Amino acid sequence: MNIPIFVPHVGCPNDCAFCNQRSITGVTEAPAPESVGLIADEYLSGGRTGPHTIAFFGGSFTGIEPRLQRGYLAQAKKYLDSGRISGIRLSTRPDYIGPEQLDLLEEYGVTNIELGAQSMDDAVLAASGRGHDSAAVRRASALVRERGFTLGLQMMTGLPLDSPEKSMATAEEFIALGAEETRIYPTLVMENTRLADMYRAGAYSPQTLEEATELGARLYGKFRAAGVKVLRIGLSDSAELKGGCVAGPYHPAMGEAVVSRFVRGQLEKMVENGRLDIEAPKKYFSKILGLRRCNAEYFLGNGVGLTLTEGERPLVNGKYLLEF
Numbered sequence: 161m162n163i164p165i166f167v168p169h170v171g172c173p174n175d176c177a178f179c180n181q182r183s184i185t186g187v188t189e190a191p192a193p194e195s196v197g198l199i200a201d202e203y204l205s206g207g208r209t210g211p212h213t214i215a216f217f218g219g220s221f222t223g224i225e226p227r228l229q230r231g232y233l234a235q236a237k238k239y240l241d242s243g244r245i246s247g248i249r250l251s252t253r254p255d256y257i258g259p260e261q262l263d264l265l266e267e268y269g270v271t272n273i274e275l276g277a278q279s280m281d282d283a284v285l286a287a288s289g290r291g292h293d294s295a296a297v298r299r300a301s302a303l304v305r306e307r308g309f310t311l312g313l314q315m316m317t318g319l320p321l322d323s324p325e326k327s328m329a330t331a332e333e334f335i336a337l338g339a340e341e342t343r344i345y346p347t348l349v350m351e352n353t354r355l356a357d358m359y360r361a362g363a364y365s366p367q368t369l370e371e372a373t374e375l376g377a378r379l380y381g382k383f384r385a386a387g388v389k390v391l392r393i394g395l396s397d398s399a400e401l402k403g404g405c406v407a408g409p410y411h412p413a414m415g416e417a418v419v420s421r422f423v424r425g426q427l428e429k430m431v432e433n434g435r436l437d438i439e440a441p442k443k444y445f446s447k448i449l450g451l452r453r454c455n456a457e458y459f460l461g462n463g464v465g466l467t468l469t470e471g472e473r474p475l476v477n478g479k480y481l482l483e484f
């Protein structure tokens with residue numbers, strides 16, 4: 161479980177076309193290093209069980225002034241050393257990773273580094289104003305892995321000049337680079353971004369919700385088959401996100417919508433004689449039926465008879481259904 165500390169836009173001189181950190185996180189100022197302890201204490205006393213990780217999200221952590229990085233990390237390390245958390249994770253840009261940055265992160269016991277790669281297609285990266293190319297992602301990924309950190313690679317779909325094929329190729333390359341974790345973010349057009357200007361000028365068309373969900377399900381399946389953990393699909397919903405979203409595939413529960421679609425695809429392959437007779441542990445029911453029963457309605461709408469009963473392992477028409 162992550163204890164999220166948002167460090168918005170601190171140290172970031174870049175201007176990615178899609179980015180307005182304020183709208184995305186709902187946080188306008190970086191917290192003082194001392195507040196790391198307060199946030200962690202609140203989480204740890206909240207009765208949530210299981211291992212916790214302090215996670216610095218929201219900006220480009222290794223772009224922050226090193227003294228401030230040390231301030232944040234020193235607070236987090238106290239919790240790591242006392243065994244109250246099991247790891248420290250952070251996200252940053254691929255071009256902000258080099259041997260010196262990694263020395264510092266190693267010194268404070270950082271365990272997981274997530275790189276905002278977004279795409280492995282140079283035309284997409286350039287059109288999105290990322291300010292780095294795919295070679296930077298390859299270089300940083302190799303360094304992160306050589307030094308023994310867990311590598312996470314984050315991607316976006318539906319960026320300017322992007323296509324489903326380019327997104328699938330990006331996923332393939334993430335796997336080849338040794339990513340152990342990933343996050344998938346369908347691009348939303350947020351207010352006060354260059355992408356919003358492009359959209360209003362007719363120079364950018366966002367994905368539809370259907371396109372983003374379908375592609376998300378294909379990507380989820382690909383990563384899952386390769387053993388890459390999908391940590392998140394879609395931004396966390398919030399009033400700021402919803403209110404600031406001008407266009408694009410906004411969904412309050414994008415991750416669930418995508419996993420529902422993935423499961424639907426799995427089930428579709430197992431229809432026999434117009435029927436899906438499913439047995440599964442209760443914990444799978446909501447995923448099988450789909451978000452707000454969308455899968456059940458899809459199959460019934462297509463004339464497929466569906467029954468769902470409780471069983472020990474997921475079986476469809478007597479055959480094993482992959483766990484998800």
Ligand code: SF4
Nearest residue numbers: 172174175176179219
């Ligand atoms: S590098 Fe990250 S924080 Fe900076 S503008 Fe781009 S997306 Fe936003």
